[in-house]
Amino acid sequence: MVLAGFLSALALLVGQSVWVGPIAAQQAGTGQASGFLFEKSVGRADGTSVRLGELAAGQPLTVLLFLGADCPLSQKAITESVGDLAKADSGSGVGLVGLLVARDDAQDIQRLRDEFKASIPLLLDRNNTIAGLLGVTVVPTAVLVDRQGKVLYHGRINDRVEQLGKRSVVRRHDMREAISDAVKGTPVRVPKTPAVGCPVETRVSKPDSTGKVEYHRDIQPILYRHCAVCHQDKGVAPFSLANYQDATLWVEMAIDLIDRRVMPPGQAESDFPVSDAPSVPSPEELRLLRQWLAAGMPKGPVPANPPALPPTDPESAGLGNPDMILKPEGPMTLAPSGDDMYRYMVYKLNLDRELKVRAMRFVPGNQKVVHHTLIWFADSATQDRITADKSMNAFGLLPGDSGPGYGQSAMLGKYHKVGGDRSRLPFEQIGGYAPGHSVWKTPEGCALSIPGKTDLVVQMHYHRSGKVEIDFSSIELYLHKGQVNSAEDFRTTNINDGKFLLMPPNQRRRTNTSWPVEDDCRIVGIAPHGHLLTMSQTLTLERPDGSRKVLLNMPRFDFNWQRMYTFREPVALAKGSKVHVSSVMDNTSDNPANPFKPPKAVFMGENTTDEMIFPFIALTIPKKSTWDLQQGFLSGYRTGVLANILKREFGLDAPSDQSIPAAIPGDRRP
Ligand code: HEC
Structure with missing residues (x-):
């Protein structure tokens, strides 16, 4: 040496x-x-x-x-x-x-x-x-x-x-x-x-210079167009990209993340126009960013009328005033460091009547820590039973964490009883939130119905920030006042293959399932869903004549950026069509998100470290339809319960366990 x-x-x-x-x-x-x-x-x-x-x-x-x-x-x-x-x-x-x-x-x-x-x-x-x-x-x-x-x-x-x-x-x-x-x-x-x-900044910027590519003329418009909706002082991102100084600090990392399609987050493709898809920089814009960095990041003259910052929450424009604002029992306090927290928070409703909702807005109390959420309605009496259980409240808390709600693993099995009445499940997913996407709207003339005697339950995904943080998030409900479409019902459902979904360790493979469309319907929006092993998820429509269209493809599914994508016009699906769902899952150590090192067998289940194929669909169906939309959810629910029992009985969730029980039916397709 x-x-x-x-x-x-x-x-x-x-x-x-x-x-x-x-x-x-x-x-x-x-x-x-x-x-x-x-x-x-x-x-x-x-x-x-x-x-x-x-x-x-x-x-x-x-x-x-x-x-x-x-x-x-x-x-x-x-x-x-x-x-x-x-x-x-x-x-x-x-x-x-x-x-x-x-x-x-x-x-x-x-x-x-x-x-x-x-x-x-x-x-x-x-x-x-x-x-x-x-x-x-x-x-x-x-x-x-x-x-x-x-x-x-x-x-x-x-x-x-x-x-x-x-x-x-x-x-x-x-x-x-x-x-x-x-x-x-x-x-x-x-x-x-x-x-x-x-x-670590090793480059030198030349703010006073001008050049072929300049900040004010060429770079600021790119960052405003694609990034500033979140990256500004009041935005959801942890730092601003709105002025020259910010741009010089972050440009290198920005180029890398744009190149790898990490930012803007939640990129998805569809053969149908999606109203709230992220706006992605073009290859030409990426080239300009690179040129600007290489040229020493010249600032150039400020234009006569500089562009205005985009609004931070464009989707809430025109909503009017909320009719109801719900809050959980109290705020959640998070310790400064440790793994992310997943927690169910109960937003008490428990009304005697059904609510007809035209829009729902999740308002994060503390944007620094609320990463994303999934929202359900759930039987109120059951929620009371769960929250009365002290051990459920303590579940998943680290020293320094405190607040209402309960830890993961309570949805499937222990508390909920699913009876024979399939028209009304005790809980149904109805929406969600991801940074930059807080509003969930029904199509013109349609209303989301939240049954009486239910509460809203939010699964919060919290990041920790390095300091003690307090969150007190709320949900705004905008009720449907006018005439509700008399021919159609607005519904939500999940597609699921009902399989035990065993992902053996050290394998990477594609799993397919398909959903038969039993009645004419219109797909309003889709939220792909999987966990940490899911690398991509694609929903493809196969029409009765055999033709195919991509409804939604997430080439880079990320558990941290789950959200709903709404079609500009609901997509009409004829009875007899199929929706194919295809997920690539990577249970090797090459997957940087794999929760187990070395990889171990992973089963269907609701814990983050379990896995599932469970895209969420919002749709309209004819009022007279007898289509049982809850089959997917029910089969998922039952497999989850079974998986939980098997894991417990056979000790399969012990972190050291590497065995794959041969007798358990799994998806063995390559
Ligand atoms: C929808 C909101 C949103 C948009 C649009 C967006 N970002 Fe981000 N960005 C975030 C959030 C939130 C984070 C914090 C990281 C996290 O939460 O995972 C982040 C983090 C980053 C980071 C730091 C990386 C990290 O993992 O901490 C960079 C660099 C970045 N963004 C660049 C960009 C650029 C460049 C654009 C535009 C091309 C952009 N972002 C568009 C929300 C957004």
């Missing part, structure tokens, strides 16, 4: 302009000491400097945590690291120092202290000197060094996000494991992991 030492020393001589990443990366776990690391200085909030060695002195090990104050992933890193370090340290006094990369300043230190209650020393790595020396290219990155400045671990804190835009549960606490090894004095088993997050 003489060469590495030489190059690093060279880098020191010429400053941050020499790229030392790959060399420094090799140091992890190789025993290569880099004593000069401790000679470098970092900045304090008061403008003075301190040698890194001084901060590391007196403790056997130090974690250097590279941070960017504006990066949402990085904001979570502080509390997560403090917690993990406490677990791994076992009293040996491992130090933790936060280093803010170049774009941050003293104000950012103050903000992290105030807002995120950061209790660790926070310093500025001006010019990315230390980051450059250690080959840190994204924030957050944790680097564990010993007393001599030797790198023992370099990488992520844990593997929740293995690929930008794909989240899962934590399967390995990489930094924590590394610290534990080092504290015990044994070699660190995994000394290097890839960190995922926001890029």
Whole structure:
């Protein structure tokens, strides 16, 4: 490693302009000491400097945590690291120092202290000197060094996000494991992991220049058209993309995410016009973004009449005033870090009469943590029984979490009894919310009917933000006042294949099912649904004459971005048609969202770590129709109950279990 030492020393001589990443990366776990690391200085909030060695002195090990104050992933890193370090340290006094990369300043230190209650020393790595020396290219990155400045671990804190835009549960606490090894004095088993997050800014912008591609003339319109609906100060996204400074900070990551079709989120294709499909940048627009970055991001002159920011909630325009506003019993408090929370919140209704609803709007109380929701109506007496059960309330809560509602796993089986009356199930999905899509409307003249003696139940998917957050979300109901279409009923249903849906470990395959259309109907909207193994989902219409059209294709299904897609005009389906649903599921370790490492057998079920093919359909059917729309839901419900029993009886949900019971019917199609 003489060469590495030489190059690093060279880098020191010429400053941050020499790229030392790959060399420094090799140091992890190789025993290569880099004593000069401790000679470098970092900045304090008061403008003075301190040698890194001084901060590391007196403790056997130090974690250097590279941070960017504006990066949402990085904001979570502080509390997560403090917690993990406490677990791994076992009293040996491992130090933790936060280093803010170049774009941050003293104000950012103050903000992290105030807002995120950061209790660790926070310093500025001006010019990315230390980051450059250690080959840190994204924030957050944790680097564990010993007393001599030797790198023992370099990488992520844990593997929740293995690929930008794909989240899962934590399967390995990489930094924590590394610290534990080092504290015990044994070699660190995994000394290097890839960190995922926001890029450390290494490029130089030339705001005063002009060029072939300029911010004001060429770039701002692109970002306003496709991104600013969410990425503005009052928008649902965690940061703004609305001005020059924002654009220069995020452009590199934006290009990557547009290229991989992660942003704008929820991209879908259809042979029919979808009224609320995301607006996706064209290849030409992506090329302009790349050119602009390469040219040093010139600002150019401000035009005479600059464009206005788009409204943050365009779908709610023209709704008028809500007739009812529902709230759960109280707010939900979320601890700063840990896996996402899935929770059923009950919005008490329990009326004597049926409600005719023309629109429903979910209003997130705290946009930072409410990621997406699915909404049901459900039998009120059953909800009372579940919420009275203290263990159901405590289910799934982490220390620091508290609030009303109940944990996952209560919908199928234990509490609900599905009787013979198929016209009225005790619970039915009726809508949902995803960032940027809060309103759910029925077509002209139609109303969604919510039966009497039911409550609304919302399955909340919460993200954690790095600090204690409180959410108190509400539901607005807009009632149907006029004449309701006398020939048609507005209904909702789910398509499901009723299979046990065994996904054996280490397999990737396509599963198909089809839904016979038993009466003339009109499809109003579709919400694809699956869990963490579902990579894509396509719904194809096959007409009685054999011709086919794509109703909705999500080439990149993401559990985190579930939502309803509404057709501009409801799509007419003739009796005798079929809707084919095809899902590609990946139960290999190549799937960055796979909740199990190594992969294990996965069954049909309602937990996030179970799986299902369960797209939700909103449709109209003739009033006189005898079509039993609830079959799909019922069969799904029964398979889910069966799966739960089998898992319990045979211990199949034990995380270590790898066995595949041969006797259980599964989908064996390739
Ligand atoms: C419908 C709302 C919406 C639109 C439109 C949207 N974003 Fe986002 N974006 C979000 C949210 C919310 C997040 C936070 C990440 C999350 O919640 O998964 C995010 C995160 C990001 C991130 C950080 C990546 C991460 O995983 O944290 C980048 C970069 C980004 N968006 C760029 C863009 C660009 C560029 C566009 C336009 C081409 C765009 N977004 C359009 C809502 C949106």
